[in-house]
Amino acid sequence: MSRDTLSRPAPAARQRPRRxxxxxxxxxxxxxxxxxxxFALFGLCFLAPIGYAVHQSLRRTERTGPxxxxxxxxxxxxxxxxYAHALADDRFLTxxxxxxxxxxxxxxxxxxxxxxxxxxxxxxxxxGVTFFRSAFFLPYGVPGVIASILWGFLYVPxxxxxxxxxxxxxxxxxxxxxxxxxxxxxxxxxxxFTGYTMLVLIAQLKxxxxxxxxxxxxxxxxxxxxxxHVKLPLIRPALVLTTVFSxxxxxxxxxxxxxxxxxxxxxxxGFTPNLHAYSEAFVGNNQHVAAAEAVLLxxxxxxxxFGFLRLVGRRGEDRG
Amino acid sequence: MTRLPPRxxxxxxxxxxxxxxxxxxxxxxxxxxxxxxxxxxxxxxAALYFLVPVYWLTVxxxxxxxxxxxxxxxxxxxxxxxxGHLVDVLTYDHGVYVRWFGNSLLYAGIGAVCxxxxxxxxxxxxxxxxxxxREAVFNVVLAGVLIPGTALALPLxxxxxxxxxxxxxxxxxxxxxVSPFGVYLCRIYAAAAxxxxxxxxxxxxxxxxxxxxxxxGLRLMTPALVTVxxxxxxxxxxxxxxxxxxxxxxxxxPIQLGLTSWTGYADxxxxxxxxxxxxxxxxxxxxxxxxxxxxxxxxxxxxEGSVKA
Numbered sequence: 001m002s003r004d005t006l007s008r009p010a011p012a013a014r015q016r017p018r019r020x021x022x023x024x025x026x027x028x029x030x031x032x033x034x035x036x037x038x039f040a041l042f043g044l045c046f047l048a049p050i051g052y053a054v055h056q057s058l059r060r061t062e063r064t065g066p067x068x069x070x071x072x073x074x075x076x077x078x079x080x081x082x083y084a085h086a087l088a089d090d091r092f093l094t095x096x097x098x099x100x101x102x103x104x105x106x107x108x109x110x111x112x113x114x115x116x117x118x119x120x121x122x123x124x125x126x127x128g129v130t131f132f133r134s135a136f137f138l139p140y141g142v143p144g145v146i147a148s149i150l151w152g153f154l155y156v157p158x159x160x161x162x163x164x165x166x167x168x169x170x171x172x173x174x175x176x177x178x179x180x181x182x183x184x185x186x187x188x189x190x191x192x193f194t195g196y197t198m199l200v201l202i203a204q205l206k207x208x209x210x211x212x213x214x215x216x217x218x219x220x221x222x223x224x225x226x227x228x229h230v231k232l233p234l235i236r237p238a239l240v241l242t243t244v245f246s247x248x249x250x251x252x253x254x255x256x257x258x259x260x261x262x263x264x265x266x267x268x269x270g271f272t273p274n275l276h277a278y279s280e281a282f283v284g285n286n287q288h289v290a291a292a293e294a295v296l297l298x299x300x301x302x303x304x305x306f307g308f309l310r311l312v313g314r315r316g317e318d319r320g
Numbered sequence: 321m322t323r324l325p326p327r328x329x330x331x332x333x334x335x336x337x338x339x340x341x342x343x344x345x346x347x348x349x350x351x352x353x354x355x356x357x358x359x360x361x362x363x364x365x366a367a368l369y370f371l372v373p374v375y376w377l378t379v380x381x382x383x384x385x386x387x388x389x390x391x392x393x394x395x396x397x398x399x400x401x402x403x404g405h406l407v408d409v410l411t412y413d414h415g416v417y418v419r420w421f422g423n424s425l426l427y428a429g430i431g432a433v434c435x436x437x438x439x440x441x442x443x444x445x446x447x448x449x450x451x452x453x454r455e456a457v458f459n460v461v462l463a464g465v466l467i468p469g470t471a472l473a474l475p476l477x478x479x480x481x482x483x484x485x486x487x488x489x490x491x492x493x494x495x496x497x498v499s500p501f502g503v504y505l506c507r508i509y510a511a512a513a514x515x516x517x518x519x520x521x522x523x524x525x526x527x528x529x530x531x532x533x534x535x536x537g538l539r540l541m542t543p544a545l546v547t548v549x550x551x552x553x554x555x556x557x558x559x560x561x562x563x564x565x566x567x568x569x570x571x572x573x574p575i576q577l578g579l580t581s582w583t584g585y586a587d588x589x590x591x592x593x594x595x596x597x598x599x600x601x602x603x604x605x606x607x608x609x610x611x612x613x614x615x616x617x618x619x620x621x622x623x624e625g626s627v628k629a
Contacts, residue, residue, distance in 0.1 A: 042460075126359050139370055159393065249468075294472075
């Protein structure tokens with residue numbers, strides 16, 4: 001509010017109505033020039049694809065030649081047939097179930113690990129904070145594909161020193177077996193993003209005035225009590241934010257299973273919803289179903305993210 | 321740092337502040353040895369988890385194919401040849417690796433510079449020009465932050481291939497210059513760091529809006545711009561799905577796509593395992609050095625982005 005009144009030129013007080021409206025018009029013109037380049041491209045790369053995907057998902061290709069071969073191809077309205085097709089596809093649904101299970105396990109694990117590391121680094125008992133912080137954050141600089149190649153080598157018997165060590169110890173581990181490969185992927189994702197999450201939490205911890213911690217300590221709280229009752233409640237917003245980003249990230253799971261696929265026969269083309277949509281589009285050559293699946297994926301991501309935000313929002317209100 | 325100004329403004333107490341603080345400091349910064357040992361061990365275990373794969377990559381980049389399979393992964397072979405193997409990676413197939421690396425630099429560099437400028441202009445306008453529908457516009461941008469990128473990549477491919485843009489440099493570059501998160505960050509930052517009175521003064525001096533933005537706005541927003549650039553650079557550099565669906569011509573590939581195409585052939589040409597390891601090492605090291613060196617900016621970005629949300 002005060003910003004609006006401030007931005008008016010001082011002499012405007014004398015003839016407020018005309019000057020104000022002229023300022024407004026000038027504001028709108030200038031704002032348009034600054035905002036338009038971004039929004040033109042935002043429209044092209046965000047709004048138009050969504051619109052186009054919805055449009056495509058509602059159509060199907062019909063061939064007019066005999067037996068459906070040759071002749072002319074043209075798109076006709078298909079209603080919700082593509083959605084029905086996607087939702088009737090067991091492998092697509094299994095893939096969804098798989099990433100939901102993945103998220104339900106990996107996200108809490110990663111958040112707990114990142115919180116623990118952030119609290120340890122920010123505690124008074126920590127030495128070598130800069131080194132450890134850099135070490136934990138380092139994997140974030142490794143692209144998902146490279147991380148998957150890297151861990152892929154660490155999983156494959158023959159190359160992997162981990163498997164060799166386990167062998168010597170008498171354990172028979174198979175990181176790429178049907179039941180374990182999902183958790184091997186969870187390990188890659190955790191390895192990559194724990195440091196990033198930790199840094200978000202540290203950023204929030206740092207924004208809290210030191211006096212607050214000191215006051216708690218003077219009141220006789222030990223390190224654990226300060227962490228539990230002062231620090232944890234204060235980093236709640238950062239925890240919520242990183243959880244939402246993790247939910248979105250989990251649903252997009254693609255690069256890791258895609259890269260591990262040649263190594264693990266247990267990963268099929270419908271391992272994750274994203275992989276399924278990709279193979280519908282480029283292997284099955286079925287753009288319309290792929291479009292429907294992309295729309296469904298975006299919808300589920302939005303519902304889960306907003307659902308989570310509302311859930312924690314409401315709980316926050318109850319607490320006061 | 322943020323605690324300094326209020327203390328500096330406080331009237332100087334008769335007893336110097338320092339003499340009252342050491343008891344508190346002393347108690348809080350020197351916890352029992354037991355705690356310090358536990359903390360150090362936990363941090364060390366975690367550091368091992370995060371560093372061992374990178375260590376493995378470094379060691380393995382010095383090995384030839386036979387040693388890659390034949391020797392213990394966590395130790396060097398009898399004949400480590402770090403430089404020779406990496407030169408092999410760079411010269412294989414007429415230096416296609418160098419080309420991929422250049423493509424990645426091009427996509428990430430140009431993409432991030434343009435994204436930063438577009439975000440800066442949009443965020444600045446959203447913060448500093450009250451106009452009708454401003455909040456609605458901002459909410460659309462926020463929704464953009466929450467839309468999963470890969471859910472967009474396929475539709476974007478359908479659209480771009482209908483427009484004839486698929487399989488060109490533009491197909492990867494154009495989507496890379498749009499950063500809703502950048503706009504969000506720039507708006508928050510501009511609202512806090514660019515004083516209205518300064519803009520007003522510049523206007524009264526007769527400066528045009530473009531000059532005010534270029535001369536004052538951009539300069540005052542520099543920390544936020546560095547952050548947006550870094551985030552976007554890493555985002556584009558790490559992006560795999562978009563180039564994968566957009567590009568079929570391997571001479572346009574960014575580094576990630578190139579390396580996975582090598583692993584795809586490694587069954588038939590085992591030397592490509594070695595080249596994949598060497599190539600991964602070469603691509604990862606500069607970025608990791610950059611990231612750890614610029615951590616400060618990540619933290620600013622994260623604070624602005626999460627704490628004030």
